[in-house]
Amino acid sequence: MSMESRDEARALDAADPLAGFRDRYVLPDGVIYLDGNSLGPMAASVPGEMAQAVEQEWGQGLISSWNDAGWWSLPVTLGEKIAPLVGAAPGQIVVSDSTSVNIYKAVQAGLQMRPDRNVLVTEAGGFPTDLYITEGVMQSERRVERRLIANPADIDRHLDADVAVLLLSHVDYRSGELLDMKAITERAQAAGAIVIWDLCHSAGVVPMSLDECNVDLAVGCTYKYLNGGPGAQSWIYAPKRLHGEIRQPLSGWWGHAAPFEFEQSYRAEPGIKAFLCGSQAILGMRALSAALDVFADVDMALVRAKSIGLTGTFIELVEAECGAHGFGLFSPRDAAIRGSQVALTHPDGYAIIQALIARGVIGDFRMPDILRFGFAPLYIGYEDVWNAVAILRDIMETGAWKAPEFAVKAAVT
Amino acid sequence: MSMESRDEARALDAADPLAGFRDRYVLPDGVIYLDGNSLGPMAASVPGEMAQAVEQEWGQGLISSWNDAGWWSLPVTLGEKIAPLVGAAPGQIVVSDSTSVNIYKAVQAGLQMRPDRNVLVTEAGGFPTDLYITEGVMQSERRVERRLIANPADIDRHLDADVAVLLLSHVDYRSGELLDMKAITERAQAAGAIVIWDLCHSAGVVPMSLDECNVDLAVGCTYKYLNGGPGAQSWIYAPKRLHGEIRQPLSGWWGHAAPFEFEQSYRAEPGIKAFLCGSQAILGMRALSAALDVFADVDMALVRAKSIGLTGTFIELVEAECGAHGFGLFSPRDAAIRGSQVALTHPDGYAIIQALIARGVIGDFRMPDILRFGFAPLYIGYEDVWNAVAILRDIMETGAWKAPEFAVKAAVT
Numbered sequence A, B: 001m002s003m004e005s006r007d008e009a010r011a012l013d014a015a016d017p018l019a020g021f022r023d024r025y026v027l028p029d030g031v032i033y034l035d036g037n038s039l040g041p042m043a044a045s046v047p048g049e050m051a052q053a054v055e056q057e058w059g060q061g062l063i064s065s066w067n068d069a070g071w072w073s074l075p076v077t078l079g080e081k082i083a084p085l086v087g088a089a090p091g092q093i094v095v096s097d098s099t100s101v102n103i104y105k106a107v108q109a110g111l112q113m114r115p116d117r118n119v120l121v122t123e124a125g126g127f128p129t130d131l132y133i134t135e136g137v138m139q140s141e142r143r144v145e146r147r148l149i150a151n152p153a154d155i156d157r158h159l160d161a162d163v164a165v166l167l168l169s170h171v172d173y174r175s176g177e178l179l180d181m182k183a184i185t186e187r188a189q190a191a192g193a194i195v196i197w198d199l200c201h202s203a204g205v206v207p208m209s210l211d212e213c214n215v216d217l218a219v220g221c222t223y224k225y226l227n228g229g230p231g232a233q234s235w236i237y238a239p240k241r242l243h244g245e246i247r248q249p250l251s252g253w254w255g256h257a258a259p260f261e262f263e264q265s266y267r268a269e270p271g272i273k274a275f276l277c278g279s280q281a282i283l284g285m286r287a288l289s290a291a292l293d294v295f296a297d298v299d300m301a302l303v304r305a306k307s308i309g310l311t312g313t314f315i316e317l318v319e320a321e322c323g324a325h326g327f328g329l330f331s332p333r334d335a336a337i338r339g340s341q342v343a344l345t346h347p348d349g350y351a352i353i354q355a356l357i358a359r360g361v362i363g364d365f366r367m368p369d370i371l372r373f374g375f376a377p378l379y380i381g382y383e384d385v386w387n388a389v390a391i392l393r394d395i396m397e398t399g400a401w402k403a404p405e406f407a408v409k410a411a412v413t
Helices: A006-014 A019-024 A046-068 A074-086 A099-113 A128-140 A152-158 A181-190 A282-295 A300-321 A349-358 A382-398 B006-014 B019-024 B046-068 B074-086 B099-113 B128-140 B152-158 B181-190 B282-295 B300-321 B349-358 B382-398
Strands: A093-095 A119-123 A145-149 A163-169 A194-198 A217-220 A235-237 A341-345 A364-366 A370-374 B093-095 B119-123 B145-149 B163-169 B194-198 B217-220 B235-237 B341-345 B364-366 B370-374
Touching (some): A046 B046, A074 A093, A074 A217, A074 A235, A099 A128, A099 A163, A099 A217, A099 A235, A119 A152, A128 A163, A145 A152, A152 A181, A349 A370, B006 B382, B074 B235, B099 B194, B099 B235, B119 B152, B128 B145, B145 B152, B152 B163, B152 B181, B163 B181, B181 B194, B300 B341, B349 B364, B349 B382
Parallel strands (some): A119 A145, A119 A163, A163 A194, A194 A217, B119 B145
Antiparallel strands (some): A341 A370, B093 B235, B217 B235
């Protein structure tokens, strides 16, 4: 696709079958929000849902709302709303705890499923918290050794008979590179490993079928492309064929087969709820619930098609309009192996991102020189792409990014 | 104290220095809420705080609110609000994750501090999820053995040179028995053990000084007497003298010394933040923040005095008014070793609790025959106690509890 004018962008937006979704989100005036891969915007239905949860359910219903308002079941009911987006049949996903905690549970469960093996394989450049958690697993499971691989393309030579678990990100958090879930899962399983996919940067924007790919375990975030709200709880998947084999050390009462019997000993729930641990911040889950309701009407194939269109157009436009300004392309050029984000490189990337934010184009910076832009097809359109690149070009041509206020390096979220 | 009429109850309420706090909470009309030991009611300021968090901070501020609205610092800022309520100097408490997850972190950290010992001592009748979590620890730390003690009074003979960690509940979740934190901590430490206190049923209602008692580690809930909202995150304490020694396997990026450097290896933050793991559901934490602001004006000594008055009066009145109906007292009669709840026993306890709830008196039932009533001095008064016992007497005298709808045993939260 090429796009040569704002009029052309508007024509593409006018023909967009997803265009109607933009009104279901709140976006500040004057902002082009290309950071939904970090924190998704708020669905317009959230304030009403939160008021209901707070004023009626908590304020008036009090303790009875655990049953009457469905609080107790939220890990399951929210899991069922995520299931169709990631190609999972019902009964295989729960929402609970943070992504980091769920990675810990998944890795521990994977190790338990392969007691005669002791190696954990993951990417050296993987999402940092995934790496940190695998260090924590090594601390408590002293038999475990970790093998860090530089490139997922290399996995075959690392998949020997010692490998218990392979942990990979479906979409790389920096480059946006999208791995072939089906092929890698197959190869790892042929070598006898349990495969865990981190779907934080793909769920809600890349169609997938966890069931068809025969995935063993998967963990995903809800506050990026699923728009669940700041820090909203994470989800975890295990297929029915593995239920009953789930053993993980965060064996709290929510994962007990009979939590209200107050038995002295732990008995894991026989299904996916064996991955639950303790009480969840219900108010956070209610915002997520409203956010997921929007997805009930979404066709993920349309999302993927538009995502490829937006990211491809952005790459072409940056190269056409800003070619003289020293940007590199860090994301794959091939749309088939690209998620829904575009990462550029520039030695002055930090200052350029700050200058863009000051002009209302919200992207983010990742060390050492990466400018990251996420394109969420439910609320970003082609005219946004056009305008973002026009502003980037202006900032580069005028040297606006050199203003002293953009040079200060501070904590970046 | 004895109380012989409703007028006397009203006089006590009129003289109550804490009476003004009742208006800072929302309580449904016609309800006497004696279940704040399970789920505290909503502070009146919560809806406004939530609307601000949702509509302004998330809706308009988006990603910038991680810094600008203080989201990122909430584990610390909420910890500092809890600190004075439990006698902790600043910098020693963070709020994050569930109680079960924090018990896991604390037990693991305690074991790491005593690498030459391998026994974990805890109560056979302890809070179930604490027991379940210690089973999980044994799963991932195979060297650990668990010794279950029937009675905390017995601990001395179990505290030998193998004991690494002693985990106890400050107030028993069923009987409401209050242990002597200072004496037990001293004796366990003299035996070389790390002491972990579960404060779920005491924080916010029993004054304590974790620093003065020289406590090693402590974990508490926020949604009971602290009124933080359904499932709100838990808190964890470690004194400064142990900072730098905190190693726990849930080593996620929020506990990293430099979380935004995206380093490949984990380096624990040198202070209490080493107990953080992953992203937290911020919206849940904002309700907790509003709830804790109420406590800024609370004198915990007054809370304790009134708590003893309310529970003592309830016991006396039940015995005076319902003495013929077969109730037993499961809680300590001695106020010095009683928390802020009263547990009665009755063979038909389940039906009686259902009949009370139908009349607006909210208590709860715990297996096998325990009727639990929590008395939170910030919103419960002496007239409530009078009315609750009058309704209980009526239910017993009329046999109203025998109605078929109360006999059905269903899941109890």
